[in-house]
Amino acid sequence: VLVEVLKDVTFRLAPATKEDALSMLDGIQAHEMLKGVRGGDAVSREALSDVIVKVSQLVSDFPEIVELDLNPVFATKNGAIAADVRIVVDFDYKPRPAPRSNDEIVTAMNRIMKPQAVAVIGASAEDGKIGNSVMKNLVNGGYKGEIYPIHPKASEILGYKAYKSVKDVPGVIDTAVFAIPAKFVAAALADCGEKKIPGAVLIPSGFAEAGAPELQAEIVEVGKKYNIRLMGPNIYGFYYTPANLCATFCTAYDVKGHAALSSQSGGIGMAIIGFSRSAKMGVSAIVGLGNKSDIDEDDLLAFFEQDPNTNLIAQHCEDLKDGRAFAEAAKRVSKKKPVIVLKAGRTSAGAKAASSHTGALAGNDKIYEDVLKQSGVIRARSLRQLLEFARGVPVLPTPKGENVVIITGAGGSGVLLSDAVVDNGLSLMTMPADLDAAFRKFIPPFGAAGNPVDITGGEPPITYVNTVKLGLSDDRIHALILGYWHTIVTPPMVFARNMVEVKKEMEAKGYVKPIVASLAGDVEVEEAAEYLYQNGIPAYAYSTELPVEVLGAKYKWARGAGLL
Structure with missing residues:
Protein backbone atom coordinates (compact mmCIF):
# COMPACT_ATOMS: atom_id res chain seq x y z
CA VAL A 1 0.00 0.00 0.00
CA ASP A 90 -3.45 -12.54 -23.78
CA PHE A 91 -4.67 -15.80 -25.35
CA ASP A 92 -5.00 -14.09 -28.75
CA TYR A 93 -1.41 -12.87 -28.69
CA LYS A 94 0.18 -12.46 -32.11
CA PRO A 95 3.95 -11.87 -32.34
CA ARG A 96 4.99 -8.45 -33.60
CA PRO A 97 6.57 -8.44 -37.04
CA ALA A 98 10.35 -8.74 -36.92
CA PRO A 99 12.01 -5.30 -36.87
CA ARG A 100 14.18 -4.17 -39.77
CA SER A 101 17.80 -5.23 -39.51
CA ASN A 102 20.37 -2.56 -38.67
CA ASP A 103 21.98 -3.02 -42.12
CA GLU A 104 18.64 -2.44 -43.84
CA ILE A 105 18.00 0.72 -41.79
CA VAL A 106 21.49 2.12 -42.47
CA THR A 107 21.31 1.40 -46.23
CA ALA A 108 18.02 3.32 -46.59
CA MET A 109 19.05 6.14 -44.23
CA ASN A 110 22.34 6.68 -46.10
CA ARG A 111 20.44 7.22 -49.35
CA ILE A 112 17.95 9.58 -47.68
CA MET A 113 20.47 11.64 -45.71
CA LYS A 114 23.25 11.61 -48.33
CA PRO A 115 21.33 11.56 -51.63
CA GLN A 116 22.86 11.83 -55.10
CA ALA A 117 19.55 13.18 -56.43
CA VAL A 118 16.56 14.92 -54.81
CA ALA A 119 13.05 15.42 -56.21
CA VAL A 120 10.90 18.29 -54.87
CA ILE A 121 7.23 17.32 -55.20
CA GLY A 122 5.27 20.57 -55.22
CA ALA A 123 8.24 22.71 -56.28
CA SER A 124 7.19 26.27 -57.01
CA ALA A 125 8.58 29.40 -58.62
CA GLU A 126 6.27 31.56 -56.48
CA ASP A 127 7.80 33.32 -53.44
CA GLY A 128 6.12 32.47 -50.15
CA LYS A 129 5.27 28.90 -51.13
CA ILE A 130 6.91 26.06 -49.18
CA GLY A 131 7.89 24.35 -52.44
CA ASN A 132 9.70 27.53 -53.46
CA SER A 133 11.62 27.77 -50.17
CA VAL A 134 12.71 24.13 -50.42
CA MET A 135 14.01 24.68 -53.96
CA LYS A 136 15.86 27.87 -52.97
CA ASN A 137 17.46 26.18 -49.95
CA LEU A 138 18.68 23.24 -52.04
CA VAL A 139 20.13 25.56 -54.69
CA ASN A 140 21.47 28.36 -52.46
CA GLY A 141 22.70 25.92 -49.81
CA GLY A 142 25.26 24.60 -52.28
CA TYR A 143 23.92 21.06 -52.78
CA LYS A 144 25.88 19.48 -55.65
CA GLY A 145 23.57 16.54 -56.48
CA GLU A 146 20.78 16.46 -59.05
CA ILE A 147 17.63 18.49 -58.28
CA TYR A 148 14.36 17.55 -59.97
CA PRO A 149 11.39 19.93 -59.47
CA ILE A 150 8.01 18.13 -59.79
CA HIS A 151 5.06 20.30 -60.89
CA PRO A 152 1.96 19.40 -62.97
CA LYS A 153 2.27 22.41 -65.34
CA ALA A 154 5.64 24.20 -65.10
CA SER A 155 8.38 23.44 -67.63
CA GLU A 156 11.18 24.82 -65.44
CA ILE A 157 11.58 26.18 -61.90
CA LEU A 158 14.54 28.31 -60.75
CA GLY A 159 16.44 27.26 -63.86
CA TYR A 160 15.87 23.51 -63.35
CA LYS A 161 13.82 21.41 -65.81
CA ALA A 162 10.49 20.49 -64.19
CA TYR A 163 8.63 17.17 -64.55
CA LYS A 164 4.92 16.35 -64.16
CA SER A 165 5.69 13.25 -62.05
CA VAL A 166 8.72 11.57 -60.52
CA LYS A 167 8.02 8.72 -62.97
CA ASP A 168 8.97 11.07 -65.83
CA VAL A 169 12.45 11.78 -64.42
CA PRO A 170 15.05 9.85 -66.46
CA GLY A 171 17.62 9.37 -63.64
CA VAL A 172 17.64 7.61 -60.25
CA ILE A 173 16.15 9.59 -57.31
CA ASP A 174 17.24 8.91 -53.72
CA THR A 175 15.00 11.28 -51.75
CA ALA A 176 11.68 12.97 -52.53
CA VAL A 177 10.78 16.10 -50.53
CA PHE A 178 7.00 16.66 -50.38
CA ALA A 179 5.56 20.19 -50.35
CA ILE A 180 1.95 19.47 -51.37
CA PRO A 181 -1.34 19.38 -49.38
CA ALA A 182 -1.91 16.28 -47.19
CA LYS A 183 -4.76 14.89 -49.32
CA PHE A 184 -2.48 14.53 -52.37
CA VAL A 185 0.45 12.87 -50.59
CA ALA A 186 -0.65 9.20 -50.86
CA ALA A 187 -1.00 9.28 -54.67
CA ALA A 188 2.34 11.06 -55.16
CA LEU A 189 3.94 8.57 -52.73
CA ALA A 190 2.69 5.66 -54.84
CA ASP A 191 4.43 7.28 -57.84
CA CYS A 192 7.62 7.37 -55.76
CA GLY A 193 7.15 3.68 -55.04
CA GLU A 194 6.88 2.85 -58.73
CA LYS A 195 10.02 4.93 -59.33
CA LYS A 196 11.76 2.92 -56.53
CA ILE A 197 12.64 6.02 -54.50
CA PRO A 198 13.78 4.76 -51.06
CA GLY A 199 12.94 7.83 -48.96
CA ALA A 200 10.21 10.49 -48.66
CA VAL A 201 10.54 13.68 -46.59
CA LEU A 202 6.94 14.63 -45.77
CA ILE A 203 6.73 18.34 -44.87
CA PRO A 204 2.90 18.68 -45.07
CA SER A 205 0.77 18.82 -41.92
CA GLY A 206 -2.87 17.75 -41.67
CA PHE A 207 -2.44 14.12 -40.62
CA ALA A 208 -2.75 12.44 -37.18
CA GLU A 209 -1.78 15.64 -35.35
CA ALA A 210 -4.75 17.42 -36.95
CA GLY A 211 -7.35 14.70 -36.26
CA ALA A 212 -6.90 12.87 -39.58
CA PRO A 213 -5.34 9.52 -38.56
CA GLU A 214 -6.87 7.85 -41.64
CA LEU A 215 -4.72 9.99 -43.97
CA GLN A 216 -1.63 9.00 -41.97
CA ALA A 217 -2.61 5.30 -41.99
CA GLU A 218 -2.99 5.51 -45.78
CA ILE A 219 0.52 6.85 -46.38
CA VAL A 220 1.98 4.30 -43.96
CA GLU A 221 0.36 1.51 -46.00
CA VAL A 222 1.77 2.95 -49.26
CA GLY A 223 5.19 3.20 -47.63
CA LYS A 224 5.04 -0.46 -46.54
CA LYS A 225 3.81 -1.63 -49.94
CA TYR A 226 6.73 -0.03 -51.80
CA ASN A 227 9.32 -0.16 -48.99
CA ILE A 228 9.68 3.65 -48.88
CA ARG A 229 11.01 5.06 -45.59
CA LEU A 230 8.91 8.05 -44.48
CA MET A 231 10.30 11.03 -42.57
CA GLY A 232 7.39 12.94 -41.01
CA PRO A 233 4.75 14.04 -41.86
CA ASN A 234 4.32 17.46 -40.23
CA ILE A 235 8.02 18.43 -40.28
CA TYR A 236 10.39 21.20 -41.38
CA GLY A 237 12.58 18.72 -43.31
CA PHE A 238 16.24 18.13 -42.54
CA TYR A 239 19.80 19.45 -42.96
CA TYR A 240 22.91 17.38 -43.60
CA THR A 241 25.79 19.86 -43.70
CA PRO A 242 28.64 17.63 -45.01
CA ALA A 243 26.66 17.37 -48.27
CA ASN A 244 25.53 21.07 -48.15
CA LEU A 245 22.00 19.66 -48.12
CA CYS A 246 19.15 21.89 -46.86
CA ALA A 247 16.06 19.77 -47.58
CA THR A 248 13.80 22.14 -45.65
CA PHE A 249 11.71 25.29 -45.96
CA CYS A 250 13.50 26.90 -42.96
CA THR A 251 16.52 29.18 -43.31
CA ALA A 252 19.59 27.70 -44.97
CA TYR A 253 22.28 26.56 -42.51
CA ASP A 254 25.97 26.26 -43.24
CA VAL A 255 27.90 26.15 -39.92
CA LYS A 256 29.47 22.71 -40.23
CA GLY A 257 30.41 20.60 -37.23
CA HIS A 258 29.92 17.17 -35.69
CA ALA A 259 26.74 17.38 -33.55
CA ALA A 260 23.58 15.83 -34.98
CA LEU A 261 20.31 17.14 -33.55
CA SER A 262 16.71 16.09 -34.12
CA SER A 263 13.35 17.32 -32.86
CA GLN A 264 9.77 16.12 -32.95
CA SER A 265 8.59 19.75 -33.08
CA GLY A 266 9.17 22.33 -35.80
CA GLY A 267 9.40 25.17 -33.28
CA ILE A 268 12.10 23.33 -31.35
CA GLY A 269 13.88 22.70 -34.66
CA MET A 270 13.98 26.44 -35.32
CA ALA A 271 15.37 27.02 -31.80
CA ILE A 272 18.13 24.48 -32.55
CA ILE A 273 19.00 26.31 -35.77
CA GLY A 274 19.05 29.72 -34.06
CA PHE A 275 21.12 28.60 -31.07
CA SER A 276 23.59 26.70 -33.24
CA ARG A 277 24.14 29.73 -35.44
CA SER A 278 24.37 32.18 -32.53
CA ALA A 279 26.74 30.00 -30.49
CA LYS A 280 28.83 29.12 -33.58
CA MET A 281 28.13 25.47 -32.79
CA GLY A 282 28.72 23.47 -35.92
CA VAL A 283 26.28 20.67 -36.74
CA SER A 284 26.42 17.66 -39.02
CA ALA A 285 22.63 17.40 -39.18
CA ILE A 286 19.35 18.86 -37.94
CA VAL A 287 16.34 16.58 -38.54
CA GLY A 288 12.59 17.03 -38.06
CA LEU A 289 10.63 13.89 -37.11
CA GLY A 290 7.12 15.27 -36.53
CA ASN A 291 4.45 12.55 -36.38
CA LYS A 292 7.01 9.75 -36.84
CA SER A 293 4.76 7.71 -39.14
CA ASP A 294 7.84 5.60 -39.91
CA ILE A 295 11.38 6.98 -39.34
CA ASP A 296 11.98 7.72 -35.67
CA GLU A 297 14.80 8.32 -33.19
CA ASP A 298 16.25 4.81 -33.36
CA ASP A 299 16.57 5.01 -37.17
CA LEU A 300 18.54 8.24 -36.72
CA LEU A 301 20.72 6.61 -34.05
CA ALA A 302 21.56 3.78 -36.48
CA PHE A 303 22.53 6.30 -39.19
CA PHE A 304 24.55 8.64 -36.96
CA GLU A 305 26.30 5.71 -35.27
CA GLN A 306 28.12 4.92 -38.52
CA ASP A 307 28.28 8.50 -39.85
CA PRO A 308 31.93 9.64 -39.74
CA ASN A 309 30.79 13.29 -39.71
CA THR A 310 28.90 12.94 -36.39
CA ASN A 311 30.41 12.57 -32.90
CA LEU A 312 27.38 13.42 -30.72
CA ILE A 313 23.60 12.89 -31.09
CA ALA A 314 21.04 15.12 -29.32
CA GLN A 315 17.31 14.38 -29.64
CA HIS A 316 14.12 16.15 -28.55
CA CYS A 317 11.11 13.83 -28.35
CA GLU A 318 7.56 13.91 -27.03
CA ASP A 319 7.10 10.16 -27.13
CA LEU A 320 9.01 7.08 -28.24
CA LYS A 321 7.10 5.04 -30.81
CA ASP A 322 9.01 1.87 -29.99
CA GLY A 323 10.68 2.23 -26.59
CA ARG A 324 12.46 -1.12 -26.78
CA ALA A 325 13.97 -0.43 -30.21
CA PHE A 326 15.14 2.99 -29.02
CA ALA A 327 16.63 1.64 -25.77
CA GLU A 328 18.51 -1.12 -27.58
CA ALA A 329 19.88 1.29 -30.19
CA ALA A 330 20.81 3.91 -27.57
CA LYS A 331 22.57 1.31 -25.40
CA ARG A 332 24.72 0.32 -28.37
CA VAL A 333 25.38 3.80 -29.78
CA SER A 334 26.06 5.53 -26.43
CA LYS A 335 29.09 3.27 -25.92
CA LYS A 336 30.69 5.07 -28.91
CA LYS A 337 29.09 8.52 -29.08
CA PRO A 338 27.22 10.59 -26.46
CA VAL A 339 23.43 10.42 -26.86
CA ILE A 340 21.49 13.28 -25.24
CA VAL A 341 17.69 13.21 -24.97
CA LEU A 342 15.21 15.93 -23.99
CA LYS A 343 11.97 14.08 -23.23
CA ALA A 344 9.09 16.56 -23.34
CA GLY A 345 5.85 15.82 -21.49
CA ARG A 346 7.53 14.98 -18.15
CA THR A 347 4.57 16.38 -16.20
CA SER A 348 0.91 15.42 -16.52
CA ALA A 349 0.22 18.85 -18.09
CA GLY A 350 3.13 18.42 -20.53
CA ALA A 351 2.01 14.89 -21.41
CA LYS A 352 -1.51 16.15 -22.18
CA ALA A 353 -0.10 18.86 -24.48
CA ALA A 354 2.15 16.32 -26.20
CA SER A 355 -0.78 14.07 -27.02
CA SER A 356 -2.67 16.89 -28.73
CA HIS A 357 0.48 18.16 -30.47
CA THR A 358 1.69 14.99 -32.19
CA GLY A 359 -1.14 12.51 -31.82
CA ALA A 360 1.07 10.52 -29.39
CA LEU A 361 0.53 9.72 -25.75
CA ALA A 362 3.57 10.59 -23.66
CA GLY A 363 4.50 7.72 -21.33
CA ASN A 364 5.04 7.54 -17.58
CA ASP A 365 8.08 9.73 -16.98
CA LYS A 366 9.61 7.46 -14.34
CA ILE A 367 9.82 4.71 -16.96
CA TYR A 368 11.65 7.10 -19.31
CA GLU A 369 13.95 8.23 -16.50
CA ASP A 370 15.04 4.72 -15.56
CA VAL A 371 15.24 3.18 -19.03
CA LEU A 372 17.15 6.14 -20.50
CA LYS A 373 19.65 5.79 -17.66
CA GLN A 374 19.84 2.02 -18.24
CA SER A 375 20.60 2.76 -21.92
CA GLY A 376 23.52 5.13 -21.19
CA VAL A 377 21.59 8.21 -22.37
CA ILE A 378 22.33 11.69 -20.94
CA ARG A 379 18.97 13.22 -20.09
CA ALA A 380 18.51 16.96 -20.57
CA ARG A 381 15.89 18.66 -18.37
CA SER A 382 15.30 21.69 -20.59
CA LEU A 383 15.78 22.85 -24.15
CA ARG A 384 18.67 25.06 -23.05
CA GLN A 385 20.36 22.07 -21.40
CA LEU A 386 19.95 19.97 -24.54
CA LEU A 387 21.62 22.69 -26.61
CA GLU A 388 24.38 23.43 -24.08
CA PHE A 389 25.19 19.71 -23.72
CA ALA A 390 25.29 19.32 -27.51
CA ARG A 391 27.72 22.23 -27.70
CA GLY A 392 29.86 21.52 -24.64
CA VAL A 393 30.19 17.74 -24.23
CA PRO A 394 32.25 17.25 -27.44
CA VAL A 395 34.57 20.13 -26.46
CA LEU A 396 35.60 18.50 -23.18
CA PRO A 397 38.19 15.70 -23.10
CA THR A 398 37.10 12.50 -21.34
CA PRO A 399 38.10 12.60 -17.65
CA LYS A 400 40.37 9.84 -16.31
CA GLY A 401 38.78 9.73 -12.85
CA GLU A 402 36.17 11.19 -10.51
CA ASN A 403 38.20 13.80 -8.55
CA VAL A 404 36.94 17.34 -9.25
CA VAL A 405 38.61 20.48 -7.86
CA ILE A 406 37.17 24.02 -7.80
CA ILE A 407 39.56 26.99 -8.03
CA THR A 408 37.76 30.28 -7.44
CA GLY A 409 38.44 33.96 -6.93
CA ALA A 410 35.08 34.48 -5.20
CA GLY A 411 34.00 32.60 -2.08
CA GLY A 412 30.31 32.96 -2.98
CA SER A 413 30.88 31.37 -6.38
CA GLY A 414 32.79 28.55 -4.67
CA VAL A 415 29.76 27.72 -2.48
CA LEU A 416 27.33 27.72 -5.43
CA LEU A 417 29.75 25.71 -7.58
CA SER A 418 30.05 23.16 -4.75
CA ASP A 419 26.25 22.83 -4.63
CA ALA A 420 26.19 22.32 -8.40
CA VAL A 421 28.87 19.62 -8.12
CA VAL A 422 26.66 17.63 -5.71
CA ASP A 423 23.50 18.27 -7.79
CA ASN A 424 25.21 16.85 -10.89
CA GLY A 425 26.54 13.67 -9.32
CA LEU A 426 30.17 14.81 -9.32
CA SER A 427 32.71 14.18 -6.58
CA LEU A 428 34.55 17.05 -4.85
CA MET A 429 38.03 15.69 -4.19
CA THR A 430 39.14 15.49 -0.55
CA MET A 431 42.36 17.48 -0.69
CA PRO A 432 45.48 15.49 0.38
CA ALA A 433 47.75 17.32 2.86
CA ASP A 434 50.69 17.66 0.44
CA LEU A 435 48.48 19.08 -2.32
CA ASP A 436 46.79 21.42 0.16
CA ALA A 437 50.24 22.73 1.16
CA ALA A 438 51.24 23.12 -2.50
CA PHE A 439 48.15 25.28 -3.24
CA ARG A 440 48.75 27.38 -0.10
CA LYS A 441 52.12 28.51 -1.50
CA PHE A 442 50.28 30.49 -4.19
CA ILE A 443 47.38 32.02 -2.27
CA PRO A 444 47.30 34.72 0.43
CA PRO A 445 47.06 33.68 4.10
CA PHE A 446 43.45 34.89 4.27
CA GLY A 447 42.54 32.71 1.27
CA ALA A 448 41.46 29.10 1.71
CA ALA A 449 42.96 25.93 0.37
CA GLY A 450 41.00 22.72 0.71
CA ASN A 451 38.34 22.28 -1.98
CA PRO A 452 37.19 24.78 -3.24
CA VAL A 453 40.59 26.49 -3.45
CA ASP A 454 39.67 30.16 -2.74
CA ILE A 455 42.44 32.42 -4.08
CA THR A 456 40.38 35.56 -3.15
CA GLY A 457 39.38 38.40 -5.45
CA GLY A 458 42.33 40.77 -5.19
CA GLU A 459 44.93 38.41 -6.59
CA PRO A 460 46.98 39.22 -9.73
CA PRO A 461 46.73 37.06 -12.90
CA ILE A 462 49.75 34.95 -11.87
CA THR A 463 47.78 33.43 -8.96
CA TYR A 464 45.17 32.01 -11.36
CA VAL A 465 47.99 30.79 -13.63
CA ASN A 466 49.94 29.07 -10.84
CA THR A 467 46.98 27.38 -9.16
CA VAL A 468 45.48 26.15 -12.45
CA LYS A 469 48.88 24.81 -13.56
CA LEU A 470 49.14 22.90 -10.30
CA GLY A 471 45.61 21.55 -10.72
CA LEU A 472 46.38 20.35 -14.24
CA SER A 473 49.76 18.84 -13.42
CA ASP A 474 48.69 16.74 -10.41
CA ASP A 475 47.48 13.31 -11.58
CA ARG A 476 45.17 12.93 -8.58
CA ILE A 477 42.97 15.74 -9.93
CA HIS A 478 40.81 14.72 -12.91
CA ALA A 479 38.75 17.84 -13.73
CA LEU A 480 38.86 21.56 -12.89
CA ILE A 481 36.03 24.03 -12.32
CA LEU A 482 37.14 27.67 -12.41
CA GLY A 483 35.20 30.44 -10.65
CA TYR A 484 36.39 33.84 -11.95
CA TRP A 485 35.56 37.16 -10.26
CA HIS A 486 35.90 40.34 -12.32
CA THR A 487 38.46 42.70 -10.75
CA ILE A 488 40.66 45.59 -11.88
CA VAL A 489 43.70 43.52 -10.93
CA THR A 490 42.72 40.62 -13.24
CA PRO A 491 40.40 41.91 -16.02
CA PRO A 492 38.19 39.35 -17.82
CA MET A 493 40.14 39.06 -21.09
CA VAL A 494 43.48 38.87 -19.23
CA PHE A 495 42.05 35.92 -17.25
CA ALA A 496 40.66 34.28 -20.40
CA ARG A 497 43.88 34.58 -22.44
CA ASN A 498 45.97 33.32 -19.52
CA MET A 499 43.75 30.28 -19.01
CA VAL A 500 43.88 29.36 -22.73
CA GLU A 501 47.68 29.75 -22.68
CA VAL A 502 48.01 27.56 -19.57
CA LYS A 503 45.69 24.92 -21.07
CA LYS A 504 47.76 24.75 -24.28
CA GLU A 505 51.08 24.71 -22.42
CA MET A 506 49.96 21.86 -20.14
CA GLU A 507 48.41 19.88 -23.03
CA ALA A 508 51.80 20.05 -24.81
CA LYS A 509 53.23 18.33 -21.70
CA GLY A 510 50.57 15.60 -21.81
CA TYR A 511 48.18 16.99 -19.17
CA VAL A 512 44.74 16.84 -20.81
CA LYS A 513 41.77 17.35 -18.46
CA PRO A 514 38.27 18.80 -18.69
CA ILE A 515 38.11 22.45 -17.58
CA VAL A 516 34.89 24.49 -17.28
CA ALA A 517 34.54 28.07 -16.04
CA SER A 518 31.96 30.32 -14.37
CA LEU A 519 32.54 34.07 -14.82
CA ALA A 520 31.01 36.63 -12.44
CA GLY A 521 31.36 40.28 -13.34
CA ASP A 522 30.27 43.16 -15.56
CA VAL A 523 29.42 42.79 -19.24
CA GLU A 524 33.08 42.29 -20.29
CA VAL A 525 32.87 38.74 -18.90
CA GLU A 526 30.62 37.81 -21.87
CA GLU A 527 33.47 38.32 -24.37
CA ALA A 528 35.87 36.45 -22.08
CA ALA A 529 33.46 33.49 -21.75
CA GLU A 530 33.09 33.27 -25.54
CA TYR A 531 36.88 33.40 -26.03
CA LEU A 532 37.34 30.57 -23.50
CA TYR A 533 34.63 28.48 -25.18
CA GLN A 534 36.14 28.89 -28.63
CA ASN A 535 39.43 27.62 -27.19
CA GLY A 536 38.13 24.45 -25.57
CA ILE A 537 36.99 25.67 -22.12
CA PRO A 538 33.17 25.69 -21.82
CA ALA A 539 32.59 28.97 -19.96
CA TYR A 540 29.47 30.84 -18.88
CA ALA A 541 28.95 34.41 -17.74
CA TYR A 542 26.55 34.89 -14.81
CA SER A 543 25.98 31.17 -14.16
CA THR A 544 27.46 28.73 -11.68
CA GLU A 545 25.04 25.96 -12.71
CA LEU A 546 25.55 25.63 -16.48
CA PRO A 547 29.31 24.92 -16.57
CA VAL A 548 28.95 22.21 -13.92
CA GLU A 549 25.92 20.71 -15.70
CA VAL A 550 27.99 20.39 -18.91
CA LEU A 551 30.84 18.76 -16.97
CA GLY A 552 28.32 16.46 -15.26
CA ALA A 553 26.92 15.42 -18.64
CA LYS A 554 30.41 14.49 -19.86
CA TYR A 555 30.90 12.39 -16.72
CA LYS A 556 27.52 10.64 -17.17
CA TRP A 557 28.49 9.64 -20.70
CA ALA A 558 31.98 8.51 -19.70
CA ARG A 559 30.56 6.34 -16.89
CA GLY A 560 27.84 4.85 -19.12
CA ALA A 561 30.36 4.09 -21.87
CA GLY A 562 32.62 2.31 -19.37
CA LEU A 563 35.47 4.82 -19.79
CA LEU A 564 35.82 5.57 -16.06
Missing part, protein backbone atom coordinates in the same frame (compact mmCIF):
# COMPACT_ATOMS: atom_id res chain seq x y z
CA LEU A 2 2.78 2.42 0.93
CA VAL A 3 4.60 1.69 -2.36
CA GLU A 4 1.48 2.68 -4.30
CA VAL A 5 0.81 5.79 -2.21
CA LEU A 6 4.41 7.01 -2.26
CA LYS A 7 5.01 5.97 -5.90
CA ASP A 8 8.24 4.34 -4.69
CA VAL A 9 8.96 2.48 -7.92
CA THR A 10 11.83 1.81 -10.30
CA PHE A 11 11.86 0.42 -13.86
CA ARG A 12 14.17 -1.51 -16.16
CA LEU A 13 13.72 -2.99 -19.61
CA ALA A 14 13.26 -6.77 -19.45
CA PRO A 15 15.12 -9.05 -19.40
CA ALA A 16 17.04 -7.44 -16.54
CA THR A 17 20.64 -8.39 -15.79
CA LYS A 18 21.89 -9.15 -12.28
CA GLU A 19 23.50 -5.67 -12.29
CA ASP A 20 20.14 -4.11 -13.30
CA ALA A 21 18.34 -6.00 -10.51
CA LEU A 22 20.80 -4.92 -7.82
CA SER A 23 20.60 -1.29 -9.01
CA MET A 24 16.78 -1.54 -8.76
CA LEU A 25 17.06 -2.55 -5.09
CA ASP A 26 19.15 0.58 -4.50
CA GLY A 27 16.84 2.72 -6.65
CA ILE A 28 13.83 2.81 -4.34
CA GLN A 29 13.48 5.26 -1.44
CA ALA A 30 12.92 2.38 0.98
CA HIS A 31 16.23 0.69 0.10
CA GLU A 32 17.58 1.33 3.62
CA MET A 33 14.85 -1.01 4.96
CA LEU A 34 16.40 -3.87 3.01
CA LYS A 35 19.74 -3.34 4.77
CA GLY A 36 18.17 -3.94 8.18
CA VAL A 37 16.96 -1.20 10.53
CA ARG A 38 16.30 -0.99 14.29
CA GLY A 39 18.19 -4.21 15.01
CA GLY A 40 16.53 -6.19 12.20
CA ASP A 41 18.47 -8.45 9.83
CA ALA A 42 19.39 -7.33 6.33
CA VAL A 43 17.50 -9.23 3.63
CA SER A 44 19.27 -11.40 1.06
CA ARG A 45 20.02 -9.08 -1.88
CA GLU A 46 21.13 -12.15 -3.79
CA ALA A 47 17.73 -13.83 -3.42
CA LEU A 48 15.73 -10.67 -4.21
CA SER A 49 17.80 -9.84 -7.30
CA ASP A 50 17.43 -13.47 -8.41
CA VAL A 51 13.61 -13.10 -8.28
CA ILE A 52 13.79 -9.93 -10.42
CA VAL A 53 16.11 -11.52 -13.01
CA LYS A 54 14.01 -14.70 -13.34
CA VAL A 55 10.64 -12.92 -13.50
CA SER A 56 11.98 -10.52 -16.14
CA GLN A 57 13.27 -13.51 -18.14
CA LEU A 58 9.91 -15.27 -17.82
CA VAL A 59 7.93 -12.34 -19.29
CA SER A 60 10.55 -11.99 -22.04
CA ASP A 61 10.32 -15.67 -22.97
CA PHE A 62 6.50 -15.60 -22.97
CA PRO A 63 5.39 -12.27 -24.48
CA GLU A 64 1.75 -13.37 -24.24
CA ILE A 65 2.05 -12.58 -20.51
CA VAL A 66 0.56 -9.08 -20.37
CA GLU A 67 1.07 -8.55 -16.62
CA LEU A 68 2.86 -10.49 -13.89
CA ASP A 69 2.48 -9.21 -10.35
CA LEU A 70 4.20 -10.67 -7.28
CA ASN A 71 2.66 -9.03 -4.20
CA PRO A 72 3.76 -9.45 -1.50
CA VAL A 73 7.25 -10.93 -1.69
CA PHE A 74 8.55 -11.83 1.78
CA ALA A 75 12.31 -11.24 1.98
CA THR A 76 14.50 -12.50 4.82
CA LYS A 77 18.21 -12.97 5.40
CA ASN A 78 17.81 -16.51 4.06
CA GLY A 79 15.79 -15.90 0.88
CA ALA A 80 12.75 -14.39 -0.83
CA ILE A 81 9.39 -15.98 -1.57
CA ALA A 82 6.28 -14.71 -3.35
CA ALA A 83 3.14 -15.14 -1.23
CA ASP A 84 0.74 -14.13 -3.99
CA VAL A 85 1.13 -14.09 -7.78
CA ARG A 86 -1.22 -12.62 -10.39
CA ILE A 87 -0.67 -13.33 -14.10
CA VAL A 88 -2.71 -11.83 -16.94
CA VAL A 89 -2.40 -13.63 -20.28
